[in-house]
Amino acid sequence: MHLLVQSIIVGVLTGGVYALMATGQTLIFGVMRVINVAQGAMVILAAYLSSSLFSSFGIDPFLSILITAPILFVLGFTIHATFLRRLRPEQNELSLLIMFAVALGIEGVLGLAYSTTYRSIQTGYVNRSFTVAGYHVALVRLLAFGLSAVILVGLFLLLNRSRFGRSVRATVQNPTSARLLGVEPTRVAAIGFGLGAATAAAAGAVYGLVYPFNGGSHYDLISRLLSIVMLGGLGSLGGSVIAALVMGVAESVVAANVSPIWSSFTFFAVLLAVLVFRPRGLFGVAQRGAL
Amino acid sequence: MGALLSLDGVVAGYNQGLVLKGVNLSVDASEVTCLIGPNGAGKSTVLKTVSGLLKPISGTVCFDSEDITSLSTHERLRRGIVHVPQDRSLFPAMTVWDNVLMGAHIVRDHAAIRSRLATVVEMFPIVERRRQAHAGSLSGGEQKIVEIARTMMLDPKLILLDEPSIGLDPRSRRLVFDTIRELTKAGRTVLLVEQNARSGLAVAQHGAILEGGVVKLEGTGLSLLDDPLVAQLYLGAVAPTTSVASRATGVLPSPNSISALKEPQ
Numbered sequence: 371m372h373l374l375v376q377s378i379i380v381g382v383l384t385g386g387v388y389a390l391m392a393t394g395q396t397l398i399f400g401v402m403r404v405i406n407v408a409q410g411a412m413v414i415l416a417a418y419l420s421s422s423l424f425s426s427f428g429i430d431p432f433l434s435i436l437i438t439a440p441i442l443f444v445l446g447f448t449i450h451a452t453f454l455r456r457l458r459p460e461q462n463e464l465s466l467l468i469m470f471a472v473a474l475g476i477e478g479v480l481g482l483a484y485s486t487t488y489r490s491i492q493t494g495y496v497n498r499s500f501t502v503a504g505y506h507v508a509l510v511r512l513l514a515f516g517l518s519a520v521i522l523v524g525l526f527l528l529l530n531r532s533r534f535g536r537s538v539r540a541t542v543q544n545p546t547s548a549r550l551l552g553v554e555p556t557r558v559a560a561i562g563f564g565l566g567a568a569t570a571a572a573a574g575a576v577y578g579l580v581y582p583f584n585g586g587s588h589y590d591l592i593s594r595l596l597s598i599v600m601l602g603g604l605g606s607l608g609g610s611v612i613a614a615l616v617m618g619v620a621e622s623v624v625a626a627n628v629s630p631i632w633s634s635f636t637f638f639a640v641l642l643a644v645l646v647f648r649p650r651g652l653f654g655v656a657q658r659g660a661l
Numbered sequence: 662m663g664a665l666l667s668l669d670g671v672v673a674g675y676n677q678g679l680v681l682k683g684v685n686l687s688v689d690a691s692e693v694t695c696l697i698g699p700n701g702a703g704k705s706t707v708l709k710t711v712s713g714l715l716k717p718i719s720g721t722v723c724f725d726s727e728d729i730t731s732l733s734t735h736e737r738l739r740r741g742i743v744h745v746p747q748d749r750s751l752f753p754a755m756t757v758w759d760n761v762l763m764g765a766h767i768v769r770d771h772a773a774i775r776s777r778l779a780t781v782v783e784m785f786p787i788v789e790r791r792r793q794a795h796a797g798s799l800s801g802g803e804q805k806i807v808e809i810a811r812t813m814m815l816d817p818k819l820i821l822l823d824e825p826s827i828g829l830d831p832r833s834r835r836l837v838f839d840t841i842r843e844l845t846k847a848g849r850t851v852l853l854v855e856q857n858a859r860s861g862l863a864v865a866q867h868g869a870i871l872e873g874g875v876v877k878l879e880g881t882g883l884s885l886l887d888d889p890l891v892a893q894l895y896l897g898a899v900a901p902t903t904s905v906a907s908r909a910t911g912v913l914p915s916p917n918s919i920s921a922l923k924e925p926q
């Protein structure tokens with residue numbers, strides 16, 4: 371029983387970080403109908419950036435997000451402006467290939483700039499932990515969870531309470547109508563893409579603190595993220611957060627109580643089960659594309 | 662009073678070919694002008710060239726004595742032209758209130774937004790009554806009213822309405838047409854496209870018939886309603902005064918024969 375609760379705690383904390391990554395991807399899918407298979411690569415890129423900022427300048431990974439987030443925002447904005455904006459609606463499938471090429475490009479650049487050996491960000495506090503009611507909580511994971519929660523709430527408020535957020539949701543729900551009201555859909559899409567990429571900056575810093583990584587780590591990451599956003603019902607922010615928590619817990623419980631070998635398989639087992647019984651993910655049509 | 666909007670020799674189309682082949686049309690201020698014509702005639706396309714969704718290949722669109730042919734949708738909104746398209750245009754997963762606020766997307770003046778909201782709520786009580794409802798949960802008729810209400814957030818001069826009564830029950834349809842009348846009383850100008858030609862012409866001071874990519878016939882709403890040929894060709898079924906001659910022969914005059922009777926001025 372103790373082991374189960376302990377693994378659920380770890381799962382929830384990990385799920386929070388997954389939620390952050392999946393949210394960026396959901397946002398990008400919402401504004402562009404693009405499945406961003408480069409989201410994992412962007413997270414790893416950000417992990418390297420935070421790692422370098424720490425080793426070269428001693429900047430704390432959490433603080434480094436203030437530098438890496440604008441960089442990734444510009445990267446996302448540029449990818450949109452250079453490749454995606456030109457696509458006509460009927461060429462939308464091409465976007466998958468483009469984003470795959472972007473992922474490979476990032477992986478290649480990371481391979482050139484850094485060696486392929488695994489690294490991790492070793493701050494003074496990475497191994498610190500404390501005990502609550504007999505349960506063990508790692509400090510970085512708790513901080514990571516807290517950061518994710520803060521960013522998610524901020525994103526939610528931005529989308530639901532601000533003028534820009536309204537125009538994003540409007541573009542997602544009815545692009546022509548949004549245009550008729552003076553929204554510039556390509557601009558909204560570019561900014562949405564940039565924001566989605568910027569969340570990868572935060573996720574990357576946290577990822578680098580918790581897991582060892584190298585340039586190829588994004589394959590593993592993206593397969594998890596795709597399972598999560600499918601489970602959440604593509605395009606639903608709330609859905610992707612809940613799906614991320616479900617997957618995080620499932621993975622952790624299996625790893626601790628069955629075997630770590632089966633933990634990544636858990637993702638696909640849960641996904642398959644959901645797709646068989648609820649083919650549109652947890653949050654069916656009503657939520658799809660509504661953001 | 663001069664024309665608020667005038668189209669002069671507008672030629673426009675899509676990849677597949679030309680749809681408008683030289684449309685001349687003028688819309689007078691504070692009036693309802695109703696454009697009718699068969700399916701596929703290009704009525705919606707005319708509205709798109711006015712709101713800027715589609716750029717004409719040639720010809721000019723003038724609004725308020727200014728050539729707006731090359732202006733963007735956004736710039737035309739600023740000049741007071743709003744377009745309510747034929748398909749449902751509310752954002753279904755947003756609340757009614759947020760939908761209405763979206764109508765003022767380009768307006769930065771908060772005081773203006775507040776005072777227009779007050780006007781909209783007064784003119785369209787449904788906006789207040791269902792403010793927290795998701796727009797997608799309203800009936801088709803309610804959605805249409807909210808779409809029209811939303812245009813008022815821009816304090817528009819010209820409202821383009823594309824088949825607002827389509828798919829509505831008689832009561833909602835009446836409500837929509839009453840609303841259109843209200844709009845002109847409040848000094849707005851309306852360019853209305855209506856499949857429901859009889860009701861459309863009845864609220865209109867001015868009517869025009871689009872066919873084959875050109876305006877075939879223009880006149881006052883009443884004169885078109887009373888025209889026996891128009892009645893037979895475009896209003897369907899029984900006209901107020903049915904042409905005895907064509908009934909006797911059982912042959913409908915071809916649409917082209919209209920132009921022999923009346924040329925647009």
Ligand SMILES: Nc1ncnc2c1ncn2[C@@H]1O[C@H](COP(=O)(O)OP(=O)(O)OP(=O)(O)O)[C@@H](O)[C@H]1O
Nearest residue numbers: 675676677680699700701702703704705706707747
């Ligand atoms: N986006 C588009 N792309 C290509 N062709 C189009 C497009 N929109 C309309 N058309 C074509 O242009 C022609 C005129 O269409 P339009 O929608 O203007 O007609 P309409 O008079 O409004 O018809 P309806 O009464 O059915 O609404 C049609 O042949 C239609 O197939």
Ligand SMILES: [Mg+2]
Nearest residue numbers: 704705747823
């Ligand atoms: Mg039409």
